[in-house]
Amino acid sequence: MRSRRKRLPALLLGTALVAGVLGFGTMASAADPDAADRAGRGAGVSAAAAAHAGHNMAPSTRASGDDADGDGYIPAVPQVTGVTPSEANPEPRYFHEFQANCSVTHTAPDDPIVFPGQPGKSHDHTFMGNTSTNASSTTDSLYGGGTTCKAPGDASAYWMPSLFKGEKKILPIGPQVIYYKAGVTDYTSVRPFPKGLRFVVGNPMQSAQEFRDHPGWVEGWECGESFKNIDFPSNCPAGSQLNLRMQAPSCWNGLHLDTPDHQSHMAYPLVKAGTNDNVCPASHPVALPMVEFKMAFPADGDMSQVRLASGRGYSFHYDFFNAWEERTLKAMVDHCVVGGLQCDPRGYDQNRPEEGAVLDEEYRLP
Template identity: 40%
Template sequence: MRTPPAHVAPPDRARKRRRITRLTLAGAVAAALTASGIYIAGAQAEEVAVPGRVQAEAFAAQSGAQTESTGDADGGRNVGWLANGDWLRYDGVSITGADLTARVSSHNSAGGTVELRLGAQDGAVLASFPIAQTGGWQKWTTVAAKASSVPAGPQTVFAVLKSTSTSDFVNLNWFTFGPATGASPSASATPSTSSSASATPSATPSSSASASVPPSAPAGGWVPVDQARWDRELAAFNAITPKAVTPGTTRVPEFHTDCEVANSAPDDPIVVPGLPGASHMHTFFGTKIDAFTTTDKLLSATTNCNAPGDNSAYWVPELRKDGKAVPVKSFRVYYGSRVKDPSTVKPFPPGLRVVEGDAKKQVDTPKNAGSNQFWCAGSAEIGRSADGNWPVCAPGGNLIFQLVFKDCWDGKNIDSPDHKSHMGDPVNGVCTGKYPVAVPDLSFMVNYQSLGGDGLSLSSGKPSSMHGDFMNAWEPARLGGLVKSCLNQNAKCGTEVTFAGG
C-alpha cells in the first residue's frame, strides 16, 4: 500500500521550500474552489484545453500523487508530490505516433525518470522521459522521448516514477502521444485529490453518499457518510440498555477480536480499489480480501474473526525473512478509548475506512527511536540486527508490533483523499474541533513467529513503513452493544459483552 504523503513539513530544506511555494501558489485558487477542495479533471474554467494533450491530472487511478494549481501556461492543475515508486494510470489513450512529450518541472537535483508502461505498472516500457532539475517546482519545460512501438487502439498507460532520491522529484502537467489529432487522446477524466492548500473536508463533499466505493472508483476523494443510515444506527445505539457491570471487573474501556490470516495478495481495496496487483504484498485478516472488496461484500462474507458480528477487514504489509513470508503467530485487535470520558464514544459509522501509518516512510529505527518500533514479546531483547532496525529476541519470545489508530472522527466522511484526514487525535483527552466524534480506538497487535534479527523487511520497505488498514463491517447491533456496555461503562470485556477482571 502506498499512501499519499501527508502535508507536513518534510525533513529536508528543499522539500520545505517547495511546500511554502506551493501553498502560496495554491492560495488564490483555493479561495475560488468549494470547501471540499475536490478538482474534477477537465471541468476547471481557467484551464485552456489544447488538442492532443493528456492532462496529467486526468488519471483514472494513482498512488502517491496530489494535484495543485499550476503556474504553467494554459493554467489549470498539475500533479505533484511524486516520488520514487509512485504511479499514475491513464485509460483510453490513443498513441498516434512515436514522438512523445511531457511537460515537467523539478526542484530536486537528483532528478529521475518518468517511465510510460503499457497495461500495468511493470508492463512493457513505451518510453522514458529523463527528469533533471528545472530551477523550481513551477519552472516548466517540455521533454521528449521516442516510443518503442506505436500500438493500435486505446491503451492503458501507467506513468511510473523512478528516482534515487527519497523525496518527491517531479511535477507533471501534461503528456502528448504523437501528433495532435484534434481531440485529447485520453478518454479518462476522473476526480483527483486536492492541493495542499485545502485539507479540510466539506460539509457536502462531491462524492456520492455510499457505504462502499465501487471497484471502478478512483483512489482518493472525500466520501460522505450515508447520513440516513448513520442516523438510524445512532438511534438504535442510544436506545440500548447497557448490561450491569459485575463485581471484580477491571475498569478499563476495552473489548477485542482475534483473527487469523485469511490470505495474502498484492492488493489494497482502500488505496487502489479495482486494481489487482497494484500494491505491495499485504497480509489480510478475517475475511479473504482482494482489490474489489467493498463494505457491502464484507457484510455477507465469511470471517475467521472470533468476535460475533465482526466481519470487518484488517490488513498490514507482509513481513519477510530473506525474501520469504514470516508466519503470523497471532493477530488481535483491541477496541478501547483514549478520551477522558469514554461514555462519549460512539460506534464506527457505516462503511468507515481508515489507514494508519505511512508506507512511504523509509527511515532507520534504532533501539529507543520512538514510534514504528518492532519489539520482543515474551522474552527480552538481547541485540539488534546489523542495520539496527530490528530487535533480536531471546528464545521463548517473538517479534511483535502494535499499531494504534486515531479515534476522533470528523462526523461527515467515511474516507478521505489520503484515507487519514477524516480522522484525528483527542485534544487534552477530548474529541473536538474538526474531529468532534469519539469512536473506538483500534490497536493492532501483530505477533510473528520470528525472533527478529538480520534478513527482515516489510513488503513496503523498512520497519518505519509499517501501516495498517481497517474497513468497518461490524453488525451495528453487536458493535453498539459492546460500545455501550464495555467502552461507555469503562469496563473490560472479551469478544462479547462478558466482563473480565485482571
Template identity: 40%
Template sequence: MLRRLLASTAAVIFLITAGWVTAGNHSPASGSADGHGAPGHARAGHTAHDHTFSPAQAAAIIAQAAAPLRGSEFRAECFSSHRRGDDPIVFPGEAGRSHIHEFYGNRTANASSTLQSLAAGTTNCSPSVDLSSYWTPTLYKNGAPVAPERVTVYYQGITDHTRAVAHPRGLRYVVGNATATSPDQNPAARWSCVGRPESGRDFVNCPPGTKLENYLDFPTCWDGRNLDSTNHRDHMAYAAGQTCPASHPVVVPRLELLITWPVNGGGLTLAGTRNGNNVTDQPGYTFHGDFFNAWNDSELKRRVADCIVAGYICGTDGHPIQQ
C-alpha cells in the same frame, strides 16, 4: 494485565528513546460519505501511501501510546486470512496494484471489496459478527513471507470514553507511513518482543525464546461526516489528551492491532513501495495498517455501550470479564 503493564512500559521507553518531530501538515479534509471510493485515489498512485505527520499529531500519537488504559475495552481475535497485492482502500478495483498485504478477518477481502461484499462474506475473527477487514504489509524473514501467529484487535476507550460511539459501517482509513525514510517519520507503530518492555519504531532483534510483535495505534476522533477522504486519513484525527479537535468532534474507540509473529532475530523486512515500485525489503519503520469496518452494526453498538461507555473490559463475546 501483563499486556497492559508491558505496553505501558514499552510506550514510556519509546517516548524517551525515539525522536518524533516531523515537518509538514495534513491536507484539508475532503471525501465522500456514500460508502464508495474517495475522490482522487486514481490520481494518487503510490504516493497515497505517503504521509507526513504534523508535530501536533505526532505528539498526540506518542502521548496516546503512553496513556494509561482505562479499563474500557473489547476485542476481536483474528488470524491471517490471505496474502495478496491488493488494497481496497488505496487502490479500489485495481487488483495487484499494491504491494503485498497480509489480510486479517474477512476472508473475501480483495481490491474490489465494498461494504456490501464484506457483509456477505465470512471471517476468521472471533466474534463472527466482526466481518471487518484489517490489513498490514507482509513480514519477511530472510526473504520468505511469514504469517502472524495471531492478531488481537483491541477497541479501547482511551479518549473521553463516556462519549464514544460505534464506528459507522463502511468507515475506512489508513494509519502509519508506508514511505517513511527514517524512524521519526512514523510514530503510529512500535516493535517489541513478547514479554519484554523495550520497543522501537524499527525492527527489534528479539532473543531466542521470544517472538516479534507490533502495536499499531489508530486515531480516536472522526469528523462525523465522511466514511473516507482523499488521502484516507483526513476524516480521522488523534485526540490531544481527552479532547478531540473541533474539526473531528466524534469520539470513537481506539483500534490497536497487536500482531505477533513466530520469529525472532534478524533478517526482517516488510513489503512496501519504493520509488514507485512494489518491493519486499522495506525497513520496520514503514509499518502501516488499514481498517474497513463491516461489523454487524447492532453488535458493535452494543459493545461500545456495554464495554467502552460503561467502563468494562470485555472479551470477544462483548461481555465484561473485568471491571
C-alpha cells in the same frame, strides 16, 4: 489481555498461508507527518499521503465500488453534524475496551482502500478478518461475509504489509489482538463506527523519526528483552515473539467514510490545554473507538534478513475497513467502552463478572 494506555501528544490535528518460524512474522504501524492534512480542514491531499504508495500510494481518484464518481470522497449516509467534542470527565476507569481477535486469512498484493479495483498494484499485504477481502472489496461485498474473527458479527477487513525473512513470507500465528478502546477521556461519549468507514494508519514512506514521533506509536518493535525499537531488533531469542502495537486515530469528521488520502476524515485526540484530558478536535468532533493493532510474529535468532513488503520496520502501517453488523458493534461498544470494562471478544470482563457478557458462547449477539 492487559493493555497499557498511553497519553497522546498534544501536537496533532487532525494466497495460501505459509506460516514459518525462520525468523518470525508480520507487523503494523506508520505515520503521516502532515498535521494540517490529518486535521482535514481542507479537501487537499498531502504530500505524505501522496507518497503512501509504498504501494506507490497516490491519492485515490478512480471510480470504483463505493466511490462511483471517483473523486476519493465517500460521504457518510447520514452525516453526523452538530456534535461538540465532549470535555466531560466521567468516573475514572483504567479500562474501557474490548478485543476483536482475528486470524490471518490470506495474502495478496491488493489494497481496496488505496488501489480500489486494481488487483496486484499494491505491495503484498497480510489480511485478517473478512475472508473475501480483495482489490474490489466494497462495503456491500464485505458486510455479512465470512470472517476469521471470533465474533461472526465482525466481518471487517484488517490488513498490513506482509513480513518476510529473505524471500520467505512469515505470518502471525493464531488470532491476533485488535483492541477497540476509548481514545478520549470521556469514554461515555464514544459511539460505534459508521458502516463502511475505512482509513489508513501511518505511511510506508515515513522516516524512522516520523515513525517514532507518530501519534499512534505505542512501544515500537519488541522481542525478548529488546524494547522500543524503531526498526527490527538485530536478534530475537529462540522461540520468542516479535511484537508491535500501533493505535489508530479515533476522532471522525462525521462527514466522510473515506477521503482521497484515506486519513483526513480522521484525527487523533488532543490534550486539552491545562489538563491531562484527551478530547477530539472541533474539526473532528465525533469520538469513535480507537483501534489498536497488537501483532505477534514467531521470532528466532538473527533478524538481519527481516523486512516488510513496504520496506524497513519503520514503514509499518495498516488499514481498517469497517463491516461490523451494526447491532453487535453497538452492543460491544456500549457495554465495554462506554461501560468502562476490560472485555474479551465476548464482551466479558473477568474482573467484573457481575456485569455479564454481550455475546453468547458462540460469540453471537443473543
